Amino acid sequence: MLMYLRLFKESFSFAISALKNNVLRTFLSLLGVTIGIFSIIAVLAAVDSLKNEIKGTVSSLDNSTIYIMRFSFGPTTIPQWKREQFPDVTYEEYQFIESKIPDVEAVSYTLNVNPETIKYDGASVENVEIAAVTSGYYNIESLELEKGRFFNEAESNSGSPVVVLGDEIASSLFGNFDPIGKEVRLYGRKFTVIGVLKKQGSDLFGGSKDTAAILPVNFVRRLLGDNNKRAFPAIVVKPKSGIDLSEFNAVISQGLRNFRGLKAGEINNFFVNELQGFTDLIDNITGQLNLMGWIISGFSLLVGGFGIANIMFVSVKERTNLIGIQKSLGAKNRFILFQFLFEAVILAVIGGLVGLFLVWVVSIVLTNFSDSFEFVLSFSNMLLGFILSTIIGLVSGVIPALSASKLDPVEAIRTGM
DSSP states (O other): OHHHHHHHHHHHHHHHHHHHHTHHHHHHHHHHHHHHHHHHHHHHHHHHHHHHHHHHHTTTSOTTOEEEESSOSSOOSSOHHHHTTOOOOOHHHHHHHHHHSTTEEEEEEEEEOOOEEEEETTEEEEEEEEEEEOTTHHHHHTOOEEEEOOOOHHHHHHTOSEEEEOHHHHHHHHTTSOOTTOEEEETTEEEEEEEEEOOOOOOTTSOOGGGEEEEEHHHHHHHHOTTOTTOEEEEEEEEOTTSOHHHHHHHHHHHHHHHHTOOTTOOOSSEEEEHHHHHHHHHHHHHHHHHHHHHHHHHHHHHHHHHHHHHHHHHHHHTHHHHHHHHHTTOOHHHHHHHHHHHHHHHHHHHHHHHHHHHHHHHHHHHHHOSSOOOOOOHHHHHHHHHHHHHHHHHHHHHHHHHHHTOOHHHHHHHHO
């Protein structure tokens, strides 16, 4: 063990000496390793950060949640002209699912409408996101309230003029005052504030409940009508835990087909979109990005490997005389082999560490310059970069190290003189 520690120390000294004595040559040779490690770890870290951000965005929703609408989350074989003829889901269909479909834990009818301006006593906030929903939405989204309450089923069914405000909207309108019970103006009408959501922050897509106002959907339906092009309806369903999701979706699809009077052989004129399908799509996209990153970075790592091999062949040639002296003094072949192999690994790891350092710097810069996106450089990715560097050093240094270990001591001394 002591011998290998001494061997590692000597190899480290030779590697540092190579860096000092031939700075430009060594730098250019290690550049491939640095760029390769930087590329692959940067891509992996970016993809991991993207996945974390997307999962954070949908974390308030159960992965089994489904969205029923006339649009599909993913690719479909149905042509666009035909999809454009599909009718919107209706409030009556929401009532049908709520009352007739088994194993439903919560269901909500939602309308996505244009942003509006909300006012209170001279203060106003423009471009407020309006979420028109039924009372079941509270249990689907797992909303957290800072103050007050969410509207109940009776208020939802009657379309009462009540509103739940996002944290930023409440702060802009009321400052440090308690908004509960106050009346705000929206759509030219008065709404009583009954709740304020906890601060959430922006998600990856720039959306946030902090800048939203949640209203009973029936109030908006009464105001805009059911066929208004300004509103995009959807039915959101959260099934009970532990059930077979494919069977549950089949029951919903058949139920809606019967409700709409679709005949056997006719295609569904609606889509049952699973949130799981959306996350699977994201996983597929990020997987392809990872693959592309590996392919692109592979070329840089290949060039880096040749660079390390070139350094080691030069190092063997320059130290031929020293190798001969070591062998004449009793150094075994494996001692010479490990000496050059360790040196190759150390050089590769130095190049890899520089690449990791650059990724770390980029991650700090991107995180500090972005309010809604956090670039995460995980320990596992850093460890992967270190392991890759080590492997490159081993593979690149093995042939030069073997050639050094097989030198004849007499010929080596004579050649080096």
